[in-house]
Amino acid sequence: MTREDKALSPFNEHIAALRSILSDEGVQVGADAAAYEEGARFDRGVAAFVLRPTSTAEVSAAVSYCVRNEIPIVPQAGNTGVVSGSTPDASGTQAVLSLDRLSRNLRLDIDNRSVRADAGILLSDLNAALEPDGLFFPIDLGANPRLGGMLSTNAGGARFLRYGDVRRNVLGITVVLADPEGSIVTLGSSLRKNNTGVDWKQLFIGTSGAFGIITECVLNAERIPRQNAAALLVPSTPSAILPLLREIEGRVGEYLSTFEAMSGNAIRLTLQSIPRLKNPFVGGQVPNYVLLVELTRTWEPRDGEQSLDKVLETALAEIWDTQPDLLADALFGPSQQLWMLRHSIPEGLKQSGRLVSCDLAFQRGDVMKFCDTVTTELPIRFPGVIMCDFGHVGDGGVHLSLVAPHGSEAALNPDLEGNLRSWIYEKAVNDFGGSYSGEHGIGRKNQAYYDKFTPERLKSWARAMKAVTSPSELGVPRLG
Amino acid sequence: MTREDKALSPFNEHIAALRSILSDEGVQVGADAAAYEEGARFDRGVAAFVLRPTSTAEVSAAVSYCVRNEIPIVPQAGNTGVVSGSTPDASGTQAVLSLDRLSRNLRLDIDNRSVRADAGILLSDLNAALEPDGLFFPIDLGANPRLGGMLSTNAGGARFLRYGDVRRNVLGITVVLADPEGSIVTLGSSLRKNNTGVDWKQLFIGTSGAFGIITECVLNAERIPRQNAAALLVPSTPSAILPLLREIEGRVGEYLSTFEAMSGNAIRLTLQSIPRLKNPFVGGQVPNYVLLVELTRTWEPRDGEQSLDKVLETALAEIWDTQPDLLADALFGPSQQLWMLRHSIPEGLKQSGRLVSCDLAFQRGDVMKFCDTVTTELPIRFPGVIMCDFGHVGDGGVHLSLVAPHGSEAALNPDLEGNLRSWIYEKAVNDFGGSYSGEHGIGRKNQAYYDKFTPERLKSWARAMKAVTSPSELGVPRLG
Known part of the structure; x- marks a missing residue:
């Protein structure tokens, strides 16, 4: 499908409807969409359109619209991943849902050493906001991703030995599910201890958006080394x-x-x-x-x-x-x-x-x-x-x-x-007995290996959880 | 039901069958079962019988037998919990599955600073085994639980501030599911980094055996303070x-x-x-x-x-x-x-x-x-x-x-x-916005509050997960 085809495509009606939900700036097509179609490692696809919501409520409304109209969604945060996990395929039928404008809210709780942040905030912006209080988010990466991408890939980095991975530093998340309502679910909070049943947020960390789109998070902050x-x-x-x-x-x-x-x-x-x-x-x-x-x-x-x-x-x-x-x-x-x-x-x-x-x-x-x-x-x-x-x-x-x-x-x-x-x-x-993905995740690049190395039983668990969380098409890797 | 009734109960046939699987010592009834029927905080029930397998394979065989004969199972590790999560109810129809003899294997990997251990091993025995190499398992508790109980309640303790909870220190687990086969599933391993899809072990940590019985684990070891x-x-x-x-x-x-x-x-x-x-x-x-x-x-x-x-x-x-x-x-x-x-x-x-x-x-x-x-x-x-x-x-x-x-x-x-x-x-x-269980878990004592405070959606997720893992009756809290 070429860009010219797209101009005549049935998506025009959807684009108009989504613009009425997200504003004109919130839906991009054509040349404006190009940056969202290419990943960090030469992977390139074609998006039906790019959605840029500015709040969890807008994510919910946009996802709900896409689900009801059977448009597959590929969530994208900083698009710095290296396994083709955040770009559309070549079909031109997928919507990219970018978090790059979902970056307005950031609130430090200095007593709790935690920060509540929108998932579209850049790692560098988070650390700049924490710096005056002598704190930082202790995941050290060469790239500058957005938080939602770090959570959905469970990034590791060069100071893992001391601070662990992203999973260890997440206290709570808000996710939007790919169901007809675009349901908003809060899992965990600012608490460091909470043993009241299943820690469901774990299901959404490191799974590349397969079960839902992380839109907000509460993170542990550490003291900056002096x-x-x-x-x-x-x-x-x-x-x-x-x-x-x-x-x-x-x-x-x-x-x-x-x-x-x-x-x-x-x-x-x-x-x-x-x-x-x-x-x-x-x-x-x-x-x-x-x-x-x-x-x-x-x-x-x-x-x-x-x-x-x-x-x-x-x-x-x-x-x-x-x-x-x-x-x-x-x-x-x-x-x-x-x-x-x-x-x-x-x-x-x-x-x-x-x-x-x-x-x-x-x-x-x-x-x-x-x-x-x-x-x-x-x-x-x-x-x-x-x-x-x-x-x-x-x-x-x-x-x-x-x-x-x-x-x-x-x-x-x-x-x-x-x-x-x-x-x-x-x-x-x-x-x-090693892992073929220590920290980068699955994406399109590792899909065949996930399919090969993952026991059928675990795939069936993933299907069962997907059916009750985000039954519609969401994200790049197929875990089921 | 009194002990005299039990002697005449239909369980005698099951007891005989289970003794042929686990040996005589592996199935206890009457006075020998008493210690397994009373918890650490005055909670007391009546067990149909107590199973004491010595290996994951024996757990599997025992669970399979119970599932096929519709006998509910209550897993029990050190029985030191304080929320009535490891003792039978008063019905006399539940089998207690104790891990107290599942304590033979313990292997330190000193290079990896990790230890692979049977889930019935006491915390004190684990630390005694690690001590000659200057290592310990950094969860500090007043009690002396067995590892399986620590994992299934995600214990915290008095040095959480530095070392985190049990969840943070678990690299891998082996679980037995309450399905007709007593399926054995390995989740995670000795790896510190592994981002290949869903980290399923997280759903078994802190859920009191609702989705399966943890029989073996690989834990992070820390250096003993000098x-x-x-x-x-x-x-x-x-x-x-x-x-x-x-x-x-x-x-x-x-x-x-x-x-x-x-x-x-x-x-x-x-x-x-x-x-x-x-x-x-x-x-x-x-x-x-x-x-x-x-x-x-x-x-x-x-x-x-x-x-x-x-x-x-x-x-x-x-x-x-x-x-x-x-x-x-x-x-x-x-x-x-x-x-x-x-x-x-x-x-x-x-x-x-x-x-x-x-x-x-x-x-x-x-x-x-x-x-x-x-x-x-x-x-x-x-x-x-x-x-x-x-x-x-x-x-x-x-x-x-x-x-x-x-x-x-x-x-x-x-x-x-x-x-x-x-x-x-x-x-x-x-x-x-606090938690009614920071570290002790649900058990019978907090069941009503779990029912009250947990959103219906999360209960439905728990039912979906239980349906594909351990569809039969297992453990004390009902999470679905």
Whole structure:
């Protein structure tokens, strides 16, 4: 269906009706809809139209209209997801329901350390609003999503080790169901403790809108760190990474907020792709693996108290003393500069060639074993593809990124992505008991794998819950 | 039905059949069943028989038999709950399924900081097994429950502020469903990150076995604190408690593990009931409210590092300097001794008279406001009843305990408990947006309030979920 067809399409009547509900600005079509049709990772579809409600009541009215007229809805928040979970398909028959104007209400309860917020608010705007009171929402991501997307994908991020995932930081939600009434349901509230039956909000967190559209939420806020210390550690061998994690956890305990691993390949390609990045390694020699370790403390330094730099130095010195075979080198530096290298990797790899990025998770003890297996087998099965793993070793997550350099034979193979994903996912799930989606979610990209790896019984549960929550077509992944 | 009737009951055939499945020791009747028929808070029923399987497979076989023969099942773990959620009713027709022999397997994964355990294992046994590796399960309770009960009630406890509830510390579960097959389902695993659709285990946590019996679990383990410091703080007025919480959170941050409040009434009655307890207050004068504050740190003290006692003293001195009107006094002491006073309160109040204990939760800013309202209105509505609140102010929880002294007119009123509960619960839920069960769960005691306060829509969701998981009669509360 082309845009010209759309102008003549039967949707014109619906567009007029929905404009009377949401105002002209609340319904966009044609060129104005284009930004909502393309996702963060080259996924592109065609929307029948884009709805932009400004309140839960408007979401309800818009959803009710679509359900009664059998128009499938794809909810979209910040559209920063990487699994094609927030964009329409190519049919031109789906309505995108964007939360980008549902961003008016934000109320901090400083005593409760919680914030009630519309689901269309950007993470950066939330944190800007909390900052004057010394608080923040502790999910650290490279992207800047809207809250509804973070909840519906249960985002994780680089400080999971300390603050957990989004699920852990949600106290309550308001959802709109895809039923003829566009029913509004409140689940949970500002309470931190509430054991009065089923915690139904859990069903809506991490399920990409399959059971309803999250329109408002109450979130836990944490105190902003006032001190930090960071270092790049070079493990003697990849097998030293896990003992190093245990040693550091044992020696700096409460302060540890990040334990990330970056493979030499990932760093090298990133430094090549993004020349403004500084190569921090002696003689420019990038090691096989590098760890980013960060300590944070939430109160202001006091006289007589050791700085976190000193705490980290002491802990590393103790490790050198007692287990000299674990740590080859340690580079200290301003936290922000070290993080820049880490946060540049996704973009750096994207520029380096054709990128297939798998978002895996394992028991912590299995991460490096898995990477080792892939490193060994990859050149045989996929010659020319470069293994560029990096990620959250501290919580078992790894972004297993595979790069086929521009112009290489592998890059030209149309089946490369499917073949790589199938091989990696099956090895991860079947051989290692791992997850094929540590934090990114299902979306269109992982639908086939959800279908394959999910027991039929759990699909039937999803169908049963969908039937009583949002029986109409809603969201991208089919969980039933 | 008397025990003599039972001997002649139609259950004899079932008992014989079940003994062939579970062995003689696995099925108990008569006097041997008595301990399983009485709960922790005077609730007593009559069981048709008691099943004591030793493995998930045996649970499955026993459940399958009961379902096929239409025998309702009441799962029971440590039987330490206080809402009559694990004991049979008076009909003599329900089978108690005890997990007390399902306690053979416990496997620590030290790299993953997780432990896979049978659901019948006692909390104390779990911690004893983890202790040699410097780890523990961070849910701190006065009682010593079995793990399955902790999961099915989503226990909270006195260090919630730091470690969260049970829900936050569960990675995976195995459940047996009450269907004709006694189906065994595994939900989650040892992974800390897994975003592959619905996180179904959440619906089994905190729902008292309504959807299935948890038989195994994988739990997060935390590092045992190596240093601690505690103090009893006397706030200048009850309204200073909340600002003190904020000040202390801001000044000791990561170290704060407990912020408990105890009313003077609760302390006085406890000291009277339990004479071996030492009165720690100057001249024996118990203040209006006392706070128990605890700091913990998970690593061994190092040279040049401030002790936690010093950190706490410094923080309190800063508060005295900057906000002299908040804190009237501070008593330092060995952590264990201060905790003994706090942990003795439930037993002390129980001995002081007829006790009606409400397990409420609020936004943190509302806890003291609510207590204040009740303190004002109680003497008018319930003369002679003493308000003895204590609990977890740091997370919004309060055990609002009401004591009618032995022999008082109020104590003799048969409607006292029902009238008190209705008044307190309605005020908490309707006027303050609070919860009538912060951490104890529903059980028989709160069933009527669940029925009253739960929207019909959520009950219909529970029925839908129950229909596809455990369609037969299972557990005490009816959630649908």
